Amino acid sequence: MTMGAIYPRRKAKLQPMSGIYVHIPFCVQACTYCDFHFTTRLSDRNAMVKALIGELRAQMPNWSEHTFRTLYFGGGTPSLLTPSELAEIAKVAHEEGQWELNEWTVEANPEDLNPNTLAALKEAGINRLSIGVQSFQPEVLQWMNRIRGNCNAKQAVEWAAEAGFEHLSLDLIYGVPVGDHRRWEDDLETACNLPVDHLSCYILTAEPKTAYGHQLRIGTLSAPPDERVLDEYATLCDKTKKAGFEHYEVSSFAKPGGRSKHNSAYWDGTPYLGIGPGAHSFLDGCRWWNARSNARYMKSAEKGDFTTQRDSELLDANDRFNEALITGLRRVEGVDPKALLKHTGLDIQSQSKLAALLADGRCEWVNGRLRIPEAHWPLADAITLELIK
Ligand code: SF4
Structure with a gap:
């Protein structure tokens, strides 16, 4: 079934175009380097889905003059929700707003993907999967604390391609303190040979409140030297170019037609609505964000008032100038x-x-x-x- 069949494109002439980001704040375990907002307390899942729907219903009337084109479920690990839970949230977003939906992305971890789940995700109307592979090497995944069961990421990507998603993206990380240069070349080789039209490749950074940051602080590990990271970057540019990817943003590589529409709109300064704990929104020169606390967020949902857990700032000319440079450059x-x-x-x-x-x-x-x-x-x-x- 196509996305248009599930969410018929309403005749929408309203401007401007906008996007919606939904944050799913759950993970099975904490990755060594991660400082995103999430909890491993999965028992709150049902209450969180209700809260996300509540915030959508509360927010959408403020966006009645906007036409949404992209929907993005990020995290955390959105693939920990069932396809029907994801569809339930998307359905409310669709019912409450004007849409010309042309991209619905869901971030997924490879271990959550199997042919049945993929078929259900496709059936729900998702047309782009962003798969958090990070590395294909067990040694690196072990250090990242990303080993869950007997996962074969390559197999998961192949299943996703067979399921017929319009766009597939892989996340990879380089500049890691384990493995050698050959491991990054092998990861790139594998990724470039898979049927995907987008790669997001990030340099590992050591955030202070992460296990990696701690390991560096107490000296049990050293960060790779800058020369090695730059060398890996050069390999990345070279291999992706040869494989037909365009390097269109610092961390983003796309085959023709494969650029992320949601992220591109964000970098263009398009307004966006962020739903969920820690999610940011931007509209009419104002930015606001929800508290990075599931408990506070769900309490607000119970009270039917999300405003008390929110912070905001009005961007002045300098802020807008800086923001345009930070995203544009x-x-x-x-x-x-x-x-x-x-x-x-x-x-x-x-x-x-x-x-x-x-x-x-x-x-x-x-x-x-x-x-x-x-x-x-x-x-x-x-x-x-x-x-x-
Ligand atoms: S799965 Fe993603 S969000 Fe969750 S801990 Fe790992 S890197 Fe962070």
Whole structure:
């Protein structure tokens, strides 16, 4: 069944286009490096589904002038919910809003995928799966604390392709402190030979409140040297290019037609509604976010008032300028200085450090847009910091 058959496209002429993100805050176990919001207390699952639906019903009337095009279930581990629970949440989102849905992504861990589940996810109307593989090597998965049962990630991806999803994406991590350079080449080789049209490849970062951060602090482990991480990045750019992927954002690689529409809209500054604990929303220059606490979130749902657990900030011109650079300079298209000036009143050309960045090649002008060349993307955050206000 196609997505259009399940969620008929309503004739919607309203603007602007928007997206919805739903955060599913459950995981079976904590990965060594993860500081996302989640709990391993799966017993709250039913109450959480009800709470998510409650927040959707409360929020959607505020978005009546928007047309939603993308729906994204992230986490946590959305694949811990059943396909019918995911469909139940999506159905409410659809009933309460105007839609021209063209991408519904669900993040899934490979161990949750089997032919029956995949068929049910497809039947629910999901057309894009983002599969959290991270590595195909048992040694690396062991260190990441991602071994669950007898999972064969390659097999799970092949089943997903056989199930007929329109788009498949894999998450991979490099710059890990175990294994050698060969392991990253092997992971890339495997990923590039699978029938997927998108790869998200992240450099491992050591967040302070994670097991990895702790291991570095107490000295039981050392982070890989920068040269090795840069070497792995070069291998990544080379292998994905040869396999026909376009490197369109620092961490994102797509075959033709495979770019993530949801994330691209987010990087474009499109308004988005975030549902669930810890989820962020953005509309009319205002950003707000839910508390990173399942208990507070579900209590709000019981009271029917989500506002008390929320925080917000109004973005001024400087914030909007910074946000546009932070998201724009991560992309192959870079930033349009004229649009930036129009939307913020601030001129990127007057930034004092720009001349030096252009002179040493860390920034470049291409077709009137400012961007960071691919070779310098691993340092994109540091370069952007020099330009923001
Ligand atoms: S499965 Fe994902 S969200 Fe859950 S702990 Fe691991 S990395 Fe974090």
